[in-house]
Amino acid sequence: MKTKGILLVVSAPSGCGKTTICGGFLNKYKDISYCISTTTRTPRAGEKNGVDYFFVPEKFFKSMIKQEKFLEYAKVFNNFYGTSKEAVLKLLDNGNDVLIDIDTQGARQIRKIVPASVQVFIMPPSIKILRERLTNRGKDSKEVIDLRLSEAKNELEQSRFYDYIIINETVEASVEQLRSILIAERLREKRKKRVIEKLLEGK
Numbered sequence: 012m013k014t015k016g017i018l019l020v021v022s023a024p025s026g027c028g029k030t031t032i033c034g035g036f037l038n039k040y041k042d043i044s045y046c047i048s049t050t051t052r053t054p055r056a057g058e059k060n061g062v063d064y065f066f067v068p069e070k071f072f073k074s075m076i077k078q079e080k081f082l083e084y085a086k087v088f089n090n091f092y093g094t095s096k097e098a099v100l101k102l103l104d105n106g107n108d109v110l111i112d113i114d115t116q117g118a119r120q121i122r123k124i125v126p127a128s129v130q131v132f133i134m135p136p137s138i139k140i141l142r143e144r145l146t147n148r149g150k151d152s153k154e155v156i157d158l159r160l161s162e163a164k165n166e167l168e169q170s171r172f173y174d175y176i177i178i179n180e181t182v183e184a185s186v187e188q189l190r191s192i193l194i195a196e197r198l199r200e201k202r203k204k205r206v207i208e209k210l211l212e213g214k
Contacts, residue, residue: 014205016103017196018125019043021112021189023133024163026145028179032133033112035186043108043193046099049075052090055150082124085116088158092117096124108193115169122172129196131189132173136180138163 023029037045049065051072060066067075072091076084082100084093094111102109103125113121121128135141141163145156170176175192179185196202 014106014202015127016044016105016107016109017193017202018099018103018121018128019108019110019189019193019196020118020121020128020130021110021133022115022118022130022166022169022173023112023179024135024141024166025159026141026148026163027133027135028144028182028185029112029133031182032177032179032185032189033110035182036189037110039186040190043110044102046094046102046109046111048092048094048111048113049081050090050092052088052092083113083117083120085114085120087114087116088162094121108197115166119169119172129175129192130173131175131177131192132170133177133179133185134167134170135163136178 021029021033033045037043047061047063047065049067049072051067051069052064054060054063054066058064069091072084072093075081075093080096081093082096084091086092092113094113094117099109099111118130122130135144138160142156142160145151145159151159177185177188200207
């Protein structure tokens with residue numbers, strides 16, 4: 012019997028480095044699949060459709076909601092984001108581990124549908140450093156940064172519902188901590204039951 016894959020869910024307030032950490036993780040370690048999210052927002056400079064996100068019109072996104080195509084979806088800063096239910100469940104059923112990076116709303120939905128998901132929350136070392144990171148990336152106005160910081164404080168309260176916490180001091184350290192979490196989860200007894208059964212059977 013094939014063991015189901017692990018669904019590794021990563022969340023973080025905007026500016027905490029979630030995308031960079033997940034990207035670094037996927038570039039370094041090739042034994043996990045990544046499920047690209049669908050969004051209604053406009054692509055940022057350098058982003059490509061089908062690589063960073065699937066960019067779709069809002070009307071199309073809402074039709075996907077009606078068809079129950081999403082494992083989770085949420086509206087964040089006036090834009091919709093969602094994860095394909097079919098794509099993720101198929102990978103897991105085939106024994107593939109899957110990484111998705113989503114906001115706290117989406118992670119909450121996934122806990123209900125995939126209770127065995129492993130959920131990781133990435134935090135900044137401090138709110139001061141988070142403000143500096145948001146400012147230095149030069150993508151948002153002061154008003155948007157203030158909005159993101161306000162939302163970040165609300166999201167930080169949700170961290171207590173996650174299985175693991177990573178404080179992003181450096182990207183390299185955070186990537187290795189995320190890797191350690193995945194390795195530890197792969198070694199859990201409940202994921203090795205089939206191996207144990209075979210050993211007890213003398214095989």
